[in-house]
Amino acid sequence: MSSNNVVIKIAQPYAVALLDLAKTKKVTEKVSQDIQSIQNILAQSDKLKIFLANPLKTVEAKKEVIIATVGDQINENTLSFLMILVDRKRIGMLDAIASKYLELAYQMESLTIANINTSIALSPDQETLLTEKIKVMTKAKEVKLIISVEPELIGGFTIQIGSKVIDTSIRGQLRQMASHLDVVVT
Structure with missing residues:
Protein backbone atom coordinates (compact mmCIF):
# COMPACT_ATOMS: atom_id res chain seq x y z
CA MET A 1 0.00 0.00 0.00
CA SER A 2 1.47 3.34 -0.99
CA SER A 3 1.94 6.10 1.55
CA ASN A 4 -0.62 8.21 -0.31
CA ASN A 5 -3.26 5.53 0.22
CA VAL A 6 -2.40 5.40 3.91
CA VAL A 7 -2.80 9.17 4.20
CA ILE A 8 -6.16 9.00 2.45
CA LYS A 9 -7.33 6.20 4.75
CA ILE A 10 -6.30 8.25 7.78
CA ALA A 11 -7.79 11.47 6.40
CA GLN A 12 -11.21 9.96 5.66
CA PRO A 13 -12.49 9.49 9.23
CA ALA A 22 -20.56 20.89 10.82
CA LYS A 23 -23.92 19.35 9.88
CA THR A 24 -24.90 18.92 13.54
CA LYS A 25 -24.02 22.52 14.36
CA LYS A 26 -25.56 23.72 11.06
CA VAL A 27 -22.36 25.48 10.01
CA THR A 28 -21.41 23.35 7.01
CA GLU A 29 -21.06 26.31 4.67
CA LYS A 30 -18.89 28.28 7.10
CA VAL A 31 -16.68 25.29 7.90
CA SER A 32 -16.31 24.59 4.17
CA GLN A 33 -15.21 28.19 3.63
CA ASP A 34 -12.77 27.86 6.53
CA ILE A 35 -11.31 24.66 5.15
CA GLN A 36 -10.98 26.21 1.70
CA SER A 37 -9.17 29.20 3.24
CA ILE A 38 -6.87 26.92 5.20
CA GLN A 39 -6.09 24.96 2.05
CA ASN A 40 -5.24 28.19 0.25
CA ILE A 41 -2.94 29.24 3.09
CA LEU A 42 -1.21 25.85 3.04
CA ALA A 43 -0.81 26.06 -0.73
CA GLN A 44 0.90 29.43 -0.39
CA SER A 45 3.15 28.56 2.55
CA ASP A 46 5.45 25.58 2.33
CA LYS A 47 7.08 26.76 5.57
CA LEU A 48 3.78 26.40 7.42
CA LYS A 49 3.21 22.93 5.98
CA ILE A 50 6.70 21.84 6.98
CA PHE A 51 6.32 23.35 10.45
CA LEU A 52 3.01 21.60 11.11
CA ALA A 53 4.34 18.27 9.85
CA ASN A 54 7.54 18.51 11.92
CA PRO A 55 7.33 16.00 14.80
CA LEU A 56 10.04 17.89 16.70
CA LYS A 57 7.83 20.96 17.13
CA THR A 58 5.76 20.93 20.29
CA VAL A 59 1.99 20.67 20.37
CA GLU A 60 1.85 24.06 22.08
CA ALA A 61 4.00 25.69 19.40
CA LYS A 62 1.80 24.27 16.64
CA LYS A 63 -1.35 25.46 18.39
CA GLU A 64 0.11 28.95 18.81
CA VAL A 65 1.01 29.14 15.13
CA ILE A 66 -2.45 27.97 14.07
CA ILE A 67 -4.16 30.47 16.35
CA ASN A 77 -15.72 24.56 15.43
CA THR A 78 -13.05 24.57 12.75
CA LEU A 79 -10.48 25.89 15.21
CA SER A 80 -11.39 23.20 17.75
CA PHE A 81 -11.03 20.59 15.04
CA LEU A 82 -7.55 21.88 14.18
CA MET A 83 -6.57 21.70 17.85
CA ILE A 84 -7.74 18.07 17.97
CA LEU A 85 -5.61 17.32 14.92
CA VAL A 86 -2.62 18.85 16.70
CA ASP A 87 -3.31 16.87 19.88
CA ARG A 88 -3.61 13.63 17.92
CA LYS A 89 -0.51 14.41 15.88
CA ARG A 90 -2.46 14.46 12.61
CA ILE A 91 -2.02 18.13 11.78
CA GLY A 92 0.65 17.21 9.23
CA MET A 93 -2.14 15.58 7.23
CA LEU A 94 -4.27 18.71 7.26
CA ASP A 95 -4.06 19.20 3.51
CA ALA A 96 -5.30 15.66 2.81
CA ILE A 97 -8.01 15.93 5.46
CA ALA A 98 -9.12 19.29 4.04
CA SER A 99 -9.29 17.90 0.51
CA LYS A 100 -11.30 14.90 1.66
CA TYR A 101 -13.63 17.12 3.71
CA LEU A 102 -14.31 19.39 0.74
CA GLU A 103 -14.90 16.40 -1.51
CA LEU A 104 -17.45 14.99 0.95
CA ALA A 105 -19.10 18.38 1.54
CA TYR A 106 -19.44 18.97 -2.19
CA GLN A 107 -20.89 15.49 -2.69
CA MET A 108 -23.41 16.23 0.03
CA GLU A 109 -24.40 19.42 -1.77
CA SER A 110 -24.50 17.60 -5.12
CA LEU A 111 -21.64 19.78 -6.27
CA THR A 112 -19.19 18.32 -8.74
CA ILE A 113 -15.60 19.51 -8.79
CA ALA A 114 -13.98 19.60 -12.20
CA ASN A 115 -10.24 20.23 -12.41
CA ILE A 116 -9.54 21.89 -15.74
CA ASN A 117 -6.04 22.29 -17.13
CA THR A 118 -5.87 24.50 -20.18
CA SER A 119 -3.08 25.71 -22.39
CA ILE A 120 -4.50 29.25 -22.28
CA ALA A 121 -6.92 31.04 -19.97
CA LEU A 122 -10.61 30.44 -20.65
CA LEU A 129 -20.32 26.59 -21.57
CA LEU A 130 -17.93 24.08 -20.01
CA THR A 131 -19.85 24.21 -16.72
CA GLU A 132 -23.13 23.49 -18.51
CA LYS A 133 -21.61 20.58 -20.46
CA ILE A 134 -20.18 19.07 -17.28
CA LYS A 135 -23.55 19.44 -15.52
CA VAL A 136 -25.15 17.43 -18.31
CA MET A 137 -22.37 14.82 -18.26
CA THR A 138 -22.42 14.32 -14.50
CA LYS A 139 -26.08 15.10 -13.79
CA ALA A 140 -24.89 17.40 -11.01
CA LYS A 141 -26.88 20.35 -9.74
CA GLU A 142 -23.78 22.49 -9.44
CA VAL A 143 -20.31 22.32 -10.92
CA LYS A 144 -17.26 24.08 -9.56
CA LEU A 145 -14.42 24.56 -12.00
CA ILE A 146 -10.88 24.64 -10.69
CA ILE A 147 -8.95 26.01 -13.62
CA SER A 148 -5.20 26.07 -14.02
CA VAL A 149 -3.26 27.22 -17.05
CA GLU A 150 -0.53 24.84 -18.20
CA PRO A 151 1.18 26.06 -21.38
CA GLU A 152 2.97 22.69 -21.70
CA LEU A 153 -0.33 21.21 -22.89
CA ILE A 154 0.48 23.05 -26.13
CA GLY A 155 -3.21 23.37 -26.98
CA GLY A 156 -6.56 22.08 -25.78
CA PHE A 157 -7.41 21.08 -22.23
CA THR A 158 -7.85 18.24 -19.78
CA ILE A 159 -10.80 17.73 -17.47
CA GLN A 160 -10.64 15.61 -14.35
CA ILE A 161 -13.84 14.79 -12.51
CA GLY A 162 -13.16 12.34 -9.73
CA SER A 163 -11.15 9.53 -11.27
CA LYS A 164 -12.34 10.23 -14.82
CA VAL A 165 -10.00 12.20 -17.08
CA ILE A 166 -10.84 13.65 -20.47
CA ASP A 167 -7.71 14.71 -22.33
CA THR A 168 -8.19 16.81 -25.46
CA SER A 169 -4.76 18.43 -25.25
CA ILE A 170 -2.23 18.32 -28.03
CA ARG A 171 0.29 16.89 -25.55
CA GLY A 172 -2.17 14.08 -24.80
CA GLN A 173 -2.70 13.41 -28.48
CA LEU A 174 1.06 13.31 -29.06
CA ARG A 175 1.46 10.84 -26.21
CA GLN A 176 -1.29 8.68 -27.64
CA MET A 177 0.34 8.71 -31.07
CA ALA A 178 3.72 7.96 -29.51
CA SER A 179 2.32 4.98 -27.64
CA HIS A 180 1.09 3.54 -30.93
CA LEU A 181 4.56 4.04 -32.37
CA ASP A 182 6.30 2.75 -29.21
CA VAL A 183 8.07 6.07 -28.67
CA VAL A 184 8.46 7.80 -25.31
CA VAL A 185 7.20 11.40 -25.14
CA THR A 186 7.66 13.54 -22.03
Missing part, protein backbone atom coordinates in the same frame (compact mmCIF):
# COMPACT_ATOMS: atom_id res chain seq x y z
CA TYR A 14 -11.30 12.94 10.27
CA ALA A 15 -13.00 14.52 7.27
CA VAL A 16 -16.21 12.60 7.99
CA ALA A 17 -16.08 13.64 11.65
CA LEU A 18 -15.66 17.30 10.73
CA LEU A 19 -18.51 17.10 8.24
CA ASP A 20 -20.75 15.44 10.83
CA LEU A 21 -19.88 18.14 13.35
CA ALA A 68 -1.88 33.27 15.15
CA THR A 69 -2.37 32.32 11.51
CA VAL A 70 -6.10 31.60 11.27
CA GLY A 71 -7.53 31.81 14.78
CA ASP A 72 -9.52 35.00 14.27
CA GLN A 73 -10.58 34.15 10.72
CA ILE A 74 -12.29 30.80 11.22
CA ASN A 75 -15.29 29.36 13.00
CA GLU A 76 -14.74 28.08 16.55
CA SER A 123 -13.01 33.28 -21.28
CA PRO A 124 -16.06 33.62 -19.01
CA ASP A 125 -18.26 32.39 -21.88
CA GLN A 126 -16.09 29.30 -22.30
CA GLU A 127 -16.21 28.64 -18.56
CA THR A 128 -20.01 28.90 -18.57
Whole structure:
Protein backbone atom coordinates (compact mmCIF):
# COMPACT_ATOMS: atom_id res chain seq x y z
CA MET A 1 0.00 0.00 0.00
CA SER A 2 1.47 3.34 -0.99
CA SER A 3 1.94 6.10 1.55
CA ASN A 4 -0.62 8.21 -0.31
CA ASN A 5 -3.26 5.53 0.22
CA VAL A 6 -2.40 5.40 3.91
CA VAL A 7 -2.80 9.17 4.20
CA ILE A 8 -6.16 9.00 2.45
CA LYS A 9 -7.33 6.20 4.75
CA ILE A 10 -6.30 8.25 7.78
CA ALA A 11 -7.79 11.47 6.40
CA GLN A 12 -11.21 9.96 5.66
CA PRO A 13 -12.49 9.49 9.23
CA TYR A 14 -11.30 12.94 10.27
CA ALA A 15 -13.00 14.52 7.27
CA VAL A 16 -16.21 12.60 7.99
CA ALA A 17 -16.08 13.64 11.65
CA LEU A 18 -15.66 17.30 10.73
CA LEU A 19 -18.51 17.10 8.24
CA ASP A 20 -20.75 15.44 10.83
CA LEU A 21 -19.88 18.14 13.35
CA ALA A 22 -20.56 20.89 10.82
CA LYS A 23 -23.92 19.35 9.88
CA THR A 24 -24.90 18.92 13.54
CA LYS A 25 -24.02 22.52 14.36
CA LYS A 26 -25.56 23.72 11.06
CA VAL A 27 -22.36 25.48 10.01
CA THR A 28 -21.41 23.35 7.01
CA GLU A 29 -21.06 26.31 4.67
CA LYS A 30 -18.89 28.28 7.10
CA VAL A 31 -16.68 25.29 7.90
CA SER A 32 -16.31 24.59 4.17
CA GLN A 33 -15.21 28.19 3.63
CA ASP A 34 -12.77 27.86 6.53
CA ILE A 35 -11.31 24.66 5.15
CA GLN A 36 -10.98 26.21 1.70
CA SER A 37 -9.17 29.20 3.24
CA ILE A 38 -6.87 26.92 5.20
CA GLN A 39 -6.09 24.96 2.05
CA ASN A 40 -5.24 28.19 0.25
CA ILE A 41 -2.94 29.24 3.09
CA LEU A 42 -1.21 25.85 3.04
CA ALA A 43 -0.81 26.06 -0.73
CA GLN A 44 0.90 29.43 -0.39
CA SER A 45 3.15 28.56 2.55
CA ASP A 46 5.45 25.58 2.33
CA LYS A 47 7.08 26.76 5.57
CA LEU A 48 3.78 26.40 7.42
CA LYS A 49 3.21 22.93 5.98
CA ILE A 50 6.70 21.84 6.98
CA PHE A 51 6.32 23.35 10.45
CA LEU A 52 3.01 21.60 11.11
CA ALA A 53 4.34 18.27 9.85
CA ASN A 54 7.54 18.51 11.92
CA PRO A 55 7.33 16.00 14.80
CA LEU A 56 10.04 17.89 16.70
CA LYS A 57 7.83 20.96 17.13
CA THR A 58 5.76 20.93 20.29
CA VAL A 59 1.99 20.67 20.37
CA GLU A 60 1.85 24.06 22.08
CA ALA A 61 4.00 25.69 19.40
CA LYS A 62 1.80 24.27 16.64
CA LYS A 63 -1.35 25.46 18.39
CA GLU A 64 0.11 28.95 18.81
CA VAL A 65 1.01 29.14 15.13
CA ILE A 66 -2.45 27.97 14.07
CA ILE A 67 -4.16 30.47 16.35
CA ALA A 68 -1.88 33.27 15.15
CA THR A 69 -2.37 32.32 11.51
CA VAL A 70 -6.10 31.60 11.27
CA GLY A 71 -7.53 31.81 14.78
CA ASP A 72 -9.52 35.00 14.27
CA GLN A 73 -10.58 34.15 10.72
CA ILE A 74 -12.29 30.80 11.22
CA ASN A 75 -15.29 29.36 13.00
CA GLU A 76 -14.74 28.08 16.55
CA ASN A 77 -15.72 24.56 15.43
CA THR A 78 -13.05 24.57 12.75
CA LEU A 79 -10.48 25.89 15.21
CA SER A 80 -11.39 23.20 17.75
CA PHE A 81 -11.03 20.59 15.04
CA LEU A 82 -7.55 21.88 14.18
CA MET A 83 -6.57 21.70 17.85
CA ILE A 84 -7.74 18.07 17.97
CA LEU A 85 -5.61 17.32 14.92
CA VAL A 86 -2.62 18.85 16.70
CA ASP A 87 -3.31 16.87 19.88
CA ARG A 88 -3.61 13.63 17.92
CA LYS A 89 -0.51 14.41 15.88
CA ARG A 90 -2.46 14.46 12.61
CA ILE A 91 -2.02 18.13 11.78
CA GLY A 92 0.65 17.21 9.23
CA MET A 93 -2.14 15.58 7.23
CA LEU A 94 -4.27 18.71 7.26
CA ASP A 95 -4.06 19.20 3.51
CA ALA A 96 -5.30 15.66 2.81
CA ILE A 97 -8.01 15.93 5.46
CA ALA A 98 -9.12 19.29 4.04
CA SER A 99 -9.29 17.90 0.51
CA LYS A 100 -11.30 14.90 1.66
CA TYR A 101 -13.63 17.12 3.71
CA LEU A 102 -14.31 19.39 0.74
CA GLU A 103 -14.90 16.40 -1.51
CA LEU A 104 -17.45 14.99 0.95
CA ALA A 105 -19.10 18.38 1.54
CA TYR A 106 -19.44 18.97 -2.19
CA GLN A 107 -20.89 15.49 -2.69
CA MET A 108 -23.41 16.23 0.03
CA GLU A 109 -24.40 19.42 -1.77
CA SER A 110 -24.50 17.60 -5.12
CA LEU A 111 -21.64 19.78 -6.27
CA THR A 112 -19.19 18.32 -8.74
CA ILE A 113 -15.60 19.51 -8.79
CA ALA A 114 -13.98 19.60 -12.20
CA ASN A 115 -10.24 20.23 -12.41
CA ILE A 116 -9.54 21.89 -15.74
CA ASN A 117 -6.04 22.29 -17.13
CA THR A 118 -5.87 24.50 -20.18
CA SER A 119 -3.08 25.71 -22.39
CA ILE A 120 -4.50 29.25 -22.28
CA ALA A 121 -6.92 31.04 -19.97
CA LEU A 122 -10.61 30.44 -20.65
CA SER A 123 -13.01 33.28 -21.28
CA PRO A 124 -16.06 33.62 -19.01
CA ASP A 125 -18.26 32.39 -21.88
CA GLN A 126 -16.09 29.30 -22.30
CA GLU A 127 -16.21 28.64 -18.56
CA THR A 128 -20.01 28.90 -18.57
CA LEU A 129 -20.32 26.59 -21.57
CA LEU A 130 -17.93 24.08 -20.01
CA THR A 131 -19.85 24.21 -16.72
CA GLU A 132 -23.13 23.49 -18.51
CA LYS A 133 -21.61 20.58 -20.46
CA ILE A 134 -20.18 19.07 -17.28
CA LYS A 135 -23.55 19.44 -15.52
CA VAL A 136 -25.15 17.43 -18.31
CA MET A 137 -22.37 14.82 -18.26
CA THR A 138 -22.42 14.32 -14.50
CA LYS A 139 -26.08 15.10 -13.79
CA ALA A 140 -24.89 17.40 -11.01
CA LYS A 141 -26.88 20.35 -9.74
CA GLU A 142 -23.78 22.49 -9.44
CA VAL A 143 -20.31 22.32 -10.92
CA LYS A 144 -17.26 24.08 -9.56
CA LEU A 145 -14.42 24.56 -12.00
CA ILE A 146 -10.88 24.64 -10.69
CA ILE A 147 -8.95 26.01 -13.62
CA SER A 148 -5.20 26.07 -14.02
CA VAL A 149 -3.26 27.22 -17.05
CA GLU A 150 -0.53 24.84 -18.20
CA PRO A 151 1.18 26.06 -21.38
CA GLU A 152 2.97 22.69 -21.70
CA LEU A 153 -0.33 21.21 -22.89
CA ILE A 154 0.48 23.05 -26.13
CA GLY A 155 -3.21 23.37 -26.98
CA GLY A 156 -6.56 22.08 -25.78
CA PHE A 157 -7.41 21.08 -22.23
CA THR A 158 -7.85 18.24 -19.78
CA ILE A 159 -10.80 17.73 -17.47
CA GLN A 160 -10.64 15.61 -14.35
CA ILE A 161 -13.84 14.79 -12.51
CA GLY A 162 -13.16 12.34 -9.73
CA SER A 163 -11.15 9.53 -11.27
CA LYS A 164 -12.34 10.23 -14.82
CA VAL A 165 -10.00 12.20 -17.08
CA ILE A 166 -10.84 13.65 -20.47
CA ASP A 167 -7.71 14.71 -22.33
CA THR A 168 -8.19 16.81 -25.46
CA SER A 169 -4.76 18.43 -25.25
CA ILE A 170 -2.23 18.32 -28.03
CA ARG A 171 0.29 16.89 -25.55
CA GLY A 172 -2.17 14.08 -24.80
CA GLN A 173 -2.70 13.41 -28.48
CA LEU A 174 1.06 13.31 -29.06
CA ARG A 175 1.46 10.84 -26.21
CA GLN A 176 -1.29 8.68 -27.64
CA MET A 177 0.34 8.71 -31.07
CA ALA A 178 3.72 7.96 -29.51
CA SER A 179 2.32 4.98 -27.64
CA HIS A 180 1.09 3.54 -30.93
CA LEU A 181 4.56 4.04 -32.37
CA ASP A 182 6.30 2.75 -29.21
CA VAL A 183 8.07 6.07 -28.67
CA VAL A 184 8.46 7.80 -25.31
CA VAL A 185 7.20 11.40 -25.14
CA THR A 186 7.66 13.54 -22.03
